[in-house]
Amino acid sequence: MSFKQIDFGPTKTHKTVHADGSIRLRLEQPLANYPEKLTEKLVYWAQTKPNQTFLARRNAAGVWVEYSYEKTLASVKSIAQYLLNQQLGPDDTLVILSENSLEHALLALAAMHVGIPYSPISPPYSLISKDLGRLQHCLECMSPKVIFAQDSQVYSRALSLAKSLFPDAVIMTASEGSNSINFADVLTTVPTDAVEQAFASVTSDLVAKVLFTSGSTGLPKGVINTHRMWCANLQQITQVFPFMTTEPPVLIDWLPWNHTFGGNHNVGLALYNGGTLYIDDGKPTPPGIETTVQNLREISPTVYFNVPKGFEMLISYFERDPELCKTFFARLNMLFYAGASLAQPIWNRLEELAMETIGTRIPIITGLGCTESGPSAMFANWGGSFSGLLGVPVAGMDIKLVPDGDKLEARYKAPNVTPGYWRNADATQNAFDEEGYYKTGDAVRFHVEDDPDKGLVFDGRIAEDFKLSTGTWVNVGILKAKIISAGAPIVQDVVIAGLDRAYVGVLLFLNADACRRLANLPTELPDKEVLVHPSINDFVDALLIVLNKTAKGSSERVERALVALDPPSIDLGEITDKGSLNQRAILKHRAELVNQLYNCK
Incomplete structure (x- = not known):
């Protein structure tokens, strides 16, 4: 059975074995040039295809509200001016308490555009947590001067905590009738030359955002994401999937922006390549999947990202509804999963559905990465992969494989690797080895021992x-x-x-x-x-x-x-x-x- 023919990047690697038993692995393809900051891409697309839709989300009436690249840039400049008027700069921070939304995206882009570090904090910390302990920890780490919440009523408990911790912070919401600054009013701010001056002063070493880990070994740690990290990784990913440069991605995506997969990888790829991102308010839960399915009835993605649970839940809908299948697979070039292993029966059924619908298999792709690598470190970018195959390093990524018992731990050094953790010197020091490689804790092995081009396979967490x-x-x-x-x-x-x-x-x-x-x-x-x-x-x-x-x-x-x-x-x-x-x-x-x-x- 053949796969849909799409353009993938090269996979030829260079492997060296050192006297200490460690192995170095690097892609032979060099990393191409990339922007100093991500909003350079926003400026570029606003100039070259101003009317192209960049972001869209359904409103309360179910109608798609669309932001073109030109409209996005204009809104970003207005918000950026408002932030500058509040005297925010590179030494200050902004926190976002929100699900994925247009306001969330615009505020984040505005902060980055003028060099203000921001942090999107996990909505469940505000909405599901009973004691708000993790939210408090994240807020205290960031010490924000501006706090945005999507809805003042929905996030009322979180805002009460935030106000008690930071009484002088500006509170901004997208809902009407609250005592906070209304986001709609912020959009009316008239930008001045100060925005352009601040944009020009943003360098690649400045902090773009702070993403908090899930706290698997304690309280969440804030991973510093510099402008260099994000831009380098998006260039690396684009070299893995060069078809995105000739066919800009059309995405319908629910993955949360407080995580690196949704916020860095997916949003970033759409912006970097002049694509379109439809915000999916669904998720892989019994009520949420209905929203996702309704969106997929209307939108044919060119690339579809999800976690394994999401793919598993969608299969039963595809099996019952041939028309949904037709819409889903019509323009699809690639399926991509991350976050966990995709069960092989689910993998097989997705390939079967593609064959039944369009007569060819769609490549199912994954790789390996983490928040600290912004996120992508390696990909298995070829058809005929299997669950657990991680692939080869991205361009510019040096992977060191260090023996640990009978396993090999993967360690990273590259321009897309974090410089450390926000205001946590001890965690930063412990995260890197004596040669400056980030210690992932992920174990890998070669799929074919004497052929590194066949990729690495996941071998557990050490x-x-x-x-x-x-x-x-x-x-x-x-x-x-x-x-x-x-x-x-x-x-x-x-x-x-x-x-x-x-x-x-x-x-x-x-x-x-x-x-x-x-x-x-x-x-x-x-x-x-x-x-x-x-x-x-x-x-x-x-x-x-x-x-x-x-x-x-x-x-x-x-x-x-x-x-x-x-x-x-x-x-x-x-x-x-x-x-x-x-x-x-x-x-x-x-x-x-x-x-x-x-x-x-």
């Missing part, structure tokens, strides 16, 4: 792997991917236990709706009752039998599994707003459940 009491190492990442793939679509996520224990046990987080369908249960039945239904117990028992048939020793054999009945807690750091689980936090906070795996009190 910090997550552990030994059983027998001394046998358990590769958490590989085992986790195997369980999710075998259990799809019932198994949504899994946490692996067994440190210093005699065997591997797992905590399963199940998709309640998929469980309802499996057991033929009514939709109104509460999730907890669904998850303890005898049919689900039978499924889990059968899953263990299937897994253990192919297990190669105790490190791959799962002796016991328990279903987690309570959803992961954002306050306890058990989950990010992308839906990925924090293994360490869950094992810590659910010690009683873990003990049940081992019949302990």
Whole structure:
């Protein structure tokens, strides 16, 4: 079966082995020149194709509100002037408490345009958290002079906290009837030459934004994103996918902008290549997926980004609705997933649907990166890949593979790598090795040992792997991917236990709706009752039998599994707003459940 023919970048690498056992890997293609700051691209596109839609979002009536490149730039200059009038500069900060929105995008671009660092803080920290502890931590880290909230009522608790912490900060909202500065009024500010002067003074070393990590090992850390980081990475990604320069991307995307995947990668690619980004207010949840599907009925993306859970939820809609499939695949050049492993059955079904709809397979692409690399470090940019294949380094990226036991840790040095963490010197020092390489904690291995051009394969997280009491190492990442793939679509996520224990046990987080369908249960039945239904117990028992048939020793054999009945807690750091689980936090906070795996009190 053939793949749709699109233009991918070269994959020829250079590999060297050093006397200390470390390996260096680099793409032979050099990194081309890139802008000093991202809004140079906004200025360029506003001049060359002023009427092209850059951003769009549905309003309350369901009508798309569109911002052309020309209108975006004009709005950015007005907002930038307002910020300068408030005496903000490179030493001050601005915080955004908002979902993805037009106002969010315009404010962020305006801050960057005149060199004011900003930070988009995870909406669940404001809207879902009970104690607002993580929000307070992020606000105290940033010490903002301007705080924007999309809606004063929705974000009322967060704004009350912000006002108590920073009573002199300017509060700005996009809703009417509040005592804050109204965003619509800010847009009426008349820009002066001061905006152009501030724009000219922005250098690549200045901080563009601060993105907070999900806090897998404690409170979130603020990752510094300089203008150089962001622009270099967008040039690197564009060289991986040069078809975007000849066919500017049309995206419909929900991924949150407080994360590097949605905020840096996707928004950045649209702007960098003169594309269009439709803001999708849906997400891969039972109510949210309906919004996404409605958008996909109207918009044919050229590239589609999602997390594995999102693709999994969309498949059933594609299977039921051939017209939706036609619209989705009509202009599609590439599917791209990140955030977790894509179960191979989901991967296979997506390829089958493309074949059934347009007669050819669409390349499914992923890679490896992190917030600290802005985000992209490597890609498997070719058709016929498979889940877990990460590919080769992006141009200009030096990867050092350092032996750690029987694994190789990937470390990065490149212009797209962060200089460190915001106001956290200790974390910054600990993040880099003696040669200045960022220590990712990701383990990788060569797909073909003597052919580095075939790419690297994910080999788990070094910090997550552990030994059983027998001394046998358990590769958490590989085992986790195997369980999710075998259990799809019932198994949504899994946490692996067994440190210093005699065997591997797992905590399963199940998709309640998929469980309802499996057991033929009514939709109104509460999730907890669904998850303890005898049919689900039978499924889990059968899953263990299937897994253990192919297990190669105790490190791959799962002796016991328990279903987690309570959803992961954002306050306890058990989950990010992308839906990925924090293994360490869950094992810590659910010690009683873990003990049940081992019949302990």
